[in-house]
Amino acid sequence: MSGFFSEKYKALVPYTPGEQPRDMKYIKLNTNESPFPPSEKAVRAASTAAKKLMLYSDPECTALKEALAARYGIDRDEVLPTNGSDEILNFAFMAFCDDKHPAAFADITYGFYKVFAKLNGIPYTEIPLKDDFTIDTGDYIGINKTVFIANPNAPTAIALNREQIEEIIRSNPENVVVVDEAYVDFGGESCVPLIHKYDNLLVTQTFSKSRSMAGARLGYGIGCRSLINDLNTIKYSTNPYNVNSMTMAAGIGMLEDEEYTASNCRAIQTNRDYISAELRGLGFILTDSKTNFVFAKHPKISGKELYLALRQRGILVRHFETERIAEYNRITIGTFEEMRILRDALADIIGGREEL
């Protein structure tokens, strides 16, 4: 730290992205990426856009907003594209939280919520998940705070249904409820259809998971016009050209290929069913995943040990040191072949334990 760093940020503990070791080639099941490449249309569109990079990207993102609006049956003024969904989440913390509107989110959820709250000096409450890692919606009814709910939740993989979320939205008319749907395309129920019913609902989504564009950085928020207006005020005071022109083009290309995305999501669900059954057969305990990852522990081996044993075998999964979930690992669903290799590695590791 330099002697010039503002007091405001000295205590910040930044978010830690998943590791990207370069010592050998790993099967990467640690950052919830898609195992499928972006569609040909997306790649071609990005390559064409690359030739025109000397021109600024459209700060309004008009064409992309129109494509998203058409896809979701909303108006283009009801969506705001951002540099990944981290950016729209940070904008939401900035716009809709302060001393009078503290934030509330689960104790076990996307680790960045806490960082955004601290970054912006916002008071926050972490609401414990139940012992089975489900959310007790009762905790959020009439809570009178700005609520952030990842649905499905990460790293637990568990989803609430739309009625449960709607109850939370309806009971907090004085506060915004942000529903982070990064993983919704793998089996969750989206709250986008509720945005015309509630003026306090912001839904955030991303192209990083189901749409195979993690490297492009493209997220977006969907909400009523006045919420999107507020978020635009933040955007135009922060980074008006926040989405580059190649990413915008790739995003539009992906949206022209929704059947490809849907087919990839079905494949992930199939592979998830396969590995879940195999894991249970090996004695693992799993949550009910509606995402592109599973969250699993085994009575015979600690989470950390399993993580290290897999790493030694060239398989990266995500282990969190947080006490409540230290026995678990978050394992991204990859190709069927990757899931078979994972299955064999786990059988080997667990088998070795059982012989002891």
Add this chain to the structure above:
Amino acid sequence: MSGFFSEKYKALVPYTPGEQPRDMKYIKLNTNESPFPPSEKAVRAASTAAKKLMLYSDPECTALKEALAARYGIDRDEVLPTNGSDEILNFAFMAFCDDKHPAAFADITYGFYKVFAKLNGIPYTEIPLKDDFTIDTGDYIGINKTVFIANPNAPTAIALNREQIEEIIRSNPENVVVVDEAYVDFGGESCVPLIHKYDNLLVTQTFSKSRSMAGARLGYGIGCRSLINDLNTIKYSTNPYNVNSMTMAAGIGMLEDEEYTASNCRAIQTNRDYISAELRGLGFILTDSKTNFVFAKHPKISGKELYLALRQRGILVRHFETERIAEYNRITIGTFEEMRILRDALADIIGGREEL
């Protein structure tokens, strides 16, 4: 504005990007873009990266930092790439300004400094340029504030030399001096060589102007390790994957082609010399430009009228309503052909005036 928008930001007046009208095809001389496309290497690298978009971009930007470090004779820990230079500037306002370290910048300079100060609730002083739009360095000597200097300055196009900036840096050892070198490649003197001499110097640059990559959004800050560390704390608490993988690849591609960039900069300077002489011949008054634009007024026609007359002829330039510069227009240097068309349009407009 929604009823949910935080009081903190209700008074924000966002930055207004240059207009991008779609009613007809314009000669775009209003946003200081390069008239030259990115190099073939950059385009190819971006297209290759597009095929691997399903993987997250490297949050460390290691390869890009190494390329920048090699280019500038610095260490890779002395540079931080960002989503355009707006992002590194915002990070600098966040990290190095607060109530105890208010910001100071010129009254006529990049309009975003004021927005960043307001966004972050930072007190600031606007220091008037002299009547000839030059900076009086004496105003900044020992000012004991966090200084932001665009060098060359925009929209005035005027540069300070390195010794003048160094005096400001040396006289403010308790505060960071941020030198925004967005336009330095067109004739300015960079302060990058000073970063090993002063721990309070942050230089920001961009790929948007000389490197033909405005649409890719790529900026960076260069400073001593401890300053870059602080800025990394902000980055990893805001948007760890702030630079997408296509932009990173394109940036590395451009850096492999520095002779192409240098040749483009020489062409811009040649075209600038040409149009400057022509403008003076038509009776315009110009500042001494070290940038890829000229800043000009004419005694016979107001800045706004000239802007509108050019717009009607299909030529976009940038006019600011700010009182001190309302008589001027900022005109981007384009291709030689574009400069000839501009020259003829101006001769026509001014000629018409003189006949009145």
